[in-house]
Amino acid sequence: MTAGAAAAAAAAGNSALRGGTDTASGPEAVGPVVADARAAQPWWEGLGFAGRKKVLDAWRVLILRRAEELVDLIRAETGKTADDARLEVVLVADHLRWSAAHAARVLGRRRVRSGLLMFNQSATVEYRPLGVVGVIGPWNYPAFIPIGPVAAALAAGNTVVLKPSELTPGVGRWLADTLAEAVPGPAVLRVVTGGGQTGAALCRAAVDKISFTGSSATGRRVMAACAQNLTPVVIEGGGKDAMIVAADADLDAAADAAVWAAMSNAGQTCVGLERVYVVAEVADGFLRLVGDRAGALRTGERPDADLGPIVLPRQIEVIRAHVQDAVARGARLVLGGPESFAPPHVAPIVLADVPEDSIALTEETFGPVLVVNRVASVDEAVARANAVSYGLGASVYTRDRAQGRSIAGRLRAGMVSVNAVIAFAGIPALPFGGVGDSGFGRVHGPDGLREFSRSQAVTSQRFRPFMQPNSFARDPGTMRALLRMVRALYGR
Incomplete structure (x- = not known):
């Protein structure tokens, strides 16, 4: 789907939405x-945890009831396959449920x-x-990725302003509209495009906080802008994720997982x-x-396509350059080559024996390209x-x-799956970053x-202490007695 077609489809999707909030631009x-x-x-905030859970549960039910509508909108704005869009909806529902519960x-x-x-x-x-929490969402998973911070922030009692990608404004609007439709009242999820x-x-x-998902370069600009007001940020930047395949691995399972994780x-x-x-x-x-x-x-x-288009036209040249x-x-080209490029599509490409200083191994490719390099040992794999x-x-x-657990513990990564790929993203109870x-x-x-709350410690005196060290009127022997007691308790 071309960018113009996606924009037209998005506009059509927006006009079909029912009720909800007005989108500011x-x-x-x-x-x-x-x-x-x-x-x-x-x-x-005054609804309390139970009241907010009731609202968020009703929202989840409505999202699932109208799931195919959301699938169609995701596809119209991103061009991804129907099953890829359905996976998003499933993850949205599960993560929303977890935060509320x-x-x-x-x-x-x-x-x-x-x-x-x-x-x-x-x-x-x-x-x-x-x-108030600001969420800046990406276009590649326009429903699933924003729902993480949106659901957590709402469940914690914040209101949210969502700025979806300019490529997928309709999905952001749909989420806000369905929440407003599920439960009448002041709009607690607002969208600005x-x-x-x-x-x-x-x-x-x-x-009061910004949650950003996008490129690492843009993440740095987000931090610079937020620094003007000392606004704290959550940054989910790019990745260059690696798989390690040991000599005893189930190669069939590993290959199947590698292709899906690289090409979906x-x-x-x-x-x-x-x-x-x-x-x-x-x-x-x-x-x-x-x-x-x-x-x-x-x-x-x-x-019946397995791979949809490359959404950003300029990304095709990045993939080609890598x-x-x-x-x-x-x-060595194992699969594909110049013939793989048919904008806006790129067919799968598999490379082998790629030098480690190549940009295909040092920079994020963000396309259907998989590099497979052989190593002498697992130790070398971890180092690379x-x-x-x-x-x-x-x-x-x-x-x-x-x-597998030992190797995972040695990897400099926020999340690791053993004998699976990206499993951590599907488990709502696990942190993602x-x-x-x-x-x-x-x-x-x-x-x-x-992340979307602040801790508050409260103490309450139950009775007057036998010794009062926190007073200028304390007995002259109070601090010496207190020191003797601490030495007796903790000094050996």
């Missing part, structure tokens, strides 16, 4: 939208032991909402697989399996996997589960809920 609209969200926040347990008030020195105090900690200037305006709008959504996945390091003694067999599976995939506009650089440096600036996800294939150029902060799971 452009940087000048950000201020009023944030002000409206801030005005609605006390009401939303667990917010009270994770964020609610709990007692904390006061310790011997402060035994006359009762102590509690709870997590309060920040206020536009390009980079709109996102920058949201960063400078004195919201036409390779336009932040945690998509871009590199495989396979132990030399099984490398030839693994490569044959990967080549056969990737070669059987269908690309194009046909109804492949050309690798080949020029001596890499950790050598890049990114650190988002990774995977390990070995029949030895203990070895990376290190290095892949960003910082977490969405999903308890960590994700706490």
